[in-house]
Amino acid sequence: MSMRVPMTTSGAAKLRAELHELKAVARPRITAAIAEARSHGDLKExxxxxxxREQQSFAEGRIADIESKLANAQIIDVTTLAASDKVVFGSTVSLSDEDSGEESRYQIVGEDEADIKERKISFSSPIARALIGKSVGDVVEVRTPGGLKSYEIIAVSYI
Structure with missing residues (x-):
């Protein structure tokens, strides 16, 4: 039995869109390219x-990967979570760096959704693990490559 992996509804929607694109667009295009290439005769050279064939192998592997991820996902709609000031999977957390006063904001998401450019961090990352279960006003310490950092939780939202 495989373990259910948490994923936000938006993360699941992105995977479903990619799956649809692969099945409806990429797969038929690759099949046509293989048929066209076959018509040219000798396949060895x-x-x-x-x-x-390499594209087909990649696309089919990705389709299987996405289908597996969606089948094992525990999809969590963060908009239905009871609003509180506690940090949980899916919540968006605003932090203040205790040293610099610099503010940052992250959403805690599933591993496949994590994208630092979109300010989305995996629930298994050190900072998310330090934040989960804490509340507004709490100070958390996180071991980073640059050393120990302290952050105050200044807001928690569920959007």
């Missing part, structure tokens, strides 16, 4: 055929 046919670079187009081998490239199309």
């Amino acid at each position: 046919n670079a187009e055929y081998h490239a199309a």
Whole structure:
């Protein structure tokens, strides 16, 4: 039995959109490319055929990967969580660096959704593990590559 992996509704929607794109657009395009390359005769020295087969292998692997992730996902709609000042999976947390006063904001998401450019961090990351279960006003310490950092939780939202 595999363990359910938490994922936000927006993360699941992104995976479903990618899955649809792969099945409805990429798969038929690759199949047509293979048929076209086959029509050129000898497959041993046919670079187009081998490239199309490689694309097919990649696309089919990604389809299987996404289907598996969605099948094992525990999808959590953060907008339905009872509003509180406690940090939980899916919540968006505003922090103040105790040393610099610099503020930052992160949403705690599933591992496949984590994207630091979008300010989304995995629930298994050191900072998320330090934050989960804490409340507004709490100070958490996080071991970072640059040393120990202290952050005050200044706001928690569920959006």
